[in-house]
Amino acid sequence: MNKVVNNVEDACKGIESGMTLMLGGFGLCGIPENSIAQLVKMGVKDLTCISNNAGVDDFGLGLLLQGKQIKKMVSSYVGENDEFERQMLSGELEVDLIPQGSLAERCRAGGAGIPAFFTPAGYGTEVAEGKEVREFNGKPHILETALTADFAIVKAWKGDTEGNLVFKATARNFNPMMAMAGKITIAEVEELVPAGELDPNEIHTPGIFVQRIFKGETFEKRIEQRTVRQK
């Protein structure tokens, strides 16, 4: 069934101030650039954004932070963004820092109908405060709950008209789990092909998890830490 929408405007229809969004990507790798630009344009505010990172000052989620569109960030690492740190230390921005593996698993759980699970990560730290502790195999674990979102916005390499997605290299990261956990999931792709062109063995995210798909207009794909060796 056809999930294609014409453009980023149609893709982001229905996103409103106060909503909870999941945004794929690790650092600036595999982020939904086109949709983020549209969110800036739409000017929606008071967003709760679940995303492993918060972008850099002038790219990625940093753009939403600059416009003070984000009320709360749910992330594992936000160290590349001065504006973030400023807003957080001043108390303007609520922040829920979550161990990266727990964040990934909580998104998957949200998509998979698993309301809660036990993990050893964070036991004995402030992450465990207020959470149930239970021992399994002689080792303490804490109970973590599922995360879901009004909209999940992911970025894929290739997608087909039915919403099936293929990611490239480490741009996969959080995108597949977030695609599962959105009530409505929007996928922006570099290449959009007819149904049947992707090998059904090689699809990373089945189209059942995607409600809207479109070809992104431009992908800057900024590199955060360009590191090379000499020939």
Add this chain to the structure above:
Amino acid sequence: MNKVVNNVEDACKGIESGMTLMLGGFGLCGIPENSIAQLVKMGVKDLTCISNNAGVDDFGLGLLLQGKQIKKMVSSYVGENDEFERQMLSGELEVDLIPQGSLAERCRAGGAGIPAFFTPAGYGTEVAEGKEVREFNGKPHILETALTADFAIVKAWKGDTEGNLVFKATARNFNPMMAMAGKITIAEVEELVPAGELDPNEIHTPGIFVQRIFKGETFEKRIEQRTVRQK
């Protein structure tokens, strides 16, 4: 790093009577035929076998049942096997029947270091007996625990020397989760290629989950319910 063993004998070394094994496959689709034949040959007994099904009377795990090598089966559906039903009703065979989705998730949990999780499946049924019940979002869930095995034995379409695996069509089924949950995981493959030949984007089971890999000698790939339509 090279995980290749010469043959099925070397692959199955160390499997002993009384051990817990996971075996991939759904019905007769995607089962590790070569390794099962070797288990028959080895004559190991008192096995606990975790497998979605129990094969048919003369193929798959049915072969181990005929030889009374299995002490306990952990499965979701065993309806295709008369000898199984006979041994179960007579009390010779212990059986733990588990909802299929819980079985899959429990294997994944075992491999992923998640000791327990909540699921709605089985609430209010005999599957829930003795299990903790908790409400989430107004709906009761039961606590299920992770499964692991001394050996997991899986069957893949293609594999490389580092143990990376690719499955074909619905022969994938339980194989990827079981590969994760074995203390030692054995993969038999139809095609064994050098490291680097498989596209790193298209690998289903990363080699880190596989300790031994070999090319199976023969794959009968028996069809359980041949169903066709007329041209």
Add this chain to the structure above:
Amino acid sequence: MALDKTGIAKRIAQELQDGWYVNLGIGIPTLVANYIPEDIEVEFQSENGILGMGPFPFEGEEDADLINAGKQTITARPGAVFFDSATSFAMIRGQHVQLTVLGAMEVAQNGDIANWKIPGKMVKGMGGAMDLVASAENIIVAMMHTNKAGESKILKECSLPLTGVGCVKKVVTNLAVLEIKDGQFHLVERAPGVSVEEIIAATEGDLVVPDNVPEMNI
């Protein structure tokens, strides 16, 4: 006249909505795929790991690696996708599948369903049924109204071990379409030529019968 299995499948097919992902159980539910209304598009999920299941293969084109949850050889439609069992039940448990159609031995007026075990006799296992009924928002049970001995399968309470509790909202049988609400069955439609009295006689559970019970339009 009471419906045959094909008739039940045809009636259930009318419940399908455009854009739905649907899981069909073994038996009568499988037949539903043959009667999809022409103006809608649905995708079939089979819990062993395929979305976009197509018709059975032509003779000679069977692939042992491509089966459905009933272990039958199948084909894949363009746009199909294969996945592992954990992902498959993530779809089901996570309520990404809009409709589940499955058979039953017994349905009770509180929505309980029993379809996996006859103690001491049939021990095939529940397969994916417990996950499906515990997860789906929208379950239709497809079954004969009575068993081979002529006893009602539409009950006040299930006598067999349960598959799920309070989960069934609609039942389509050879005699009628029933809805379950407020702890009672509600007669919604009757099979062509079947009288309300016949349905009442074949129903053990409490049945609310409106003044006018339309015939199914098959």
Add this chain to the structure above:
Amino acid sequence: MALDKTGIAKRIAQELQDGWYVNLGIGIPTLVANYIPEDIEVEFQSENGILGMGPFPFEGEEDADLINAGKQTITARPGAVFFDSATSFAMIRGQHVQLTVLGAMEVAQNGDIANWKIPGKMVKGMGGAMDLVASAENIIVAMMHTNKAGESKILKECSLPLTGVGCVKKVVTNLAVLEIKDGQFHLVERAPGVSVEEIIAATEGDLVVPDNVPEMNI
């Protein structure tokens, strides 16, 4: 003379064993990849989704879609594989990774580690560190023995918010190799030319010093 960062990395590289999968944290740990003993094979996992990480790319061959957990451009070795973050932490939490090397701000003699937060000052987040330290059987901390103010980072108790409890068993610093057991640090090796007295002076936690403390062999 105290080791530099490269020296610490070289010493840690000696801990690697053939066939291990290894996760290297940001900073000094990343350097360990440059000093793998020639007679062994190890694979590097980066938690953002790659196994079989290769060296940095040549100038002009950077790929924005291929980075490590430090967001640096990298390459993939033959036999590498990419996966999502949930699978990545399944490897880590499920103890499929044999060794984790990471940096720290503080390590305590009970094995506690603090490396993610300075209250009111540094709020970068824990990234994958809490999952790594809570899961790994085998953790080596790579760090300087003292901070910039000259204060010991090898403590009786951590003062900063913890990353994990009781999980560190080995620490390699610019001055020494320390093991943690029975609630104490044990001096195992000293850096070339560094005296036992210097190490004692730089260590706030309880330190067990054997009669003979060999020099590292770098």
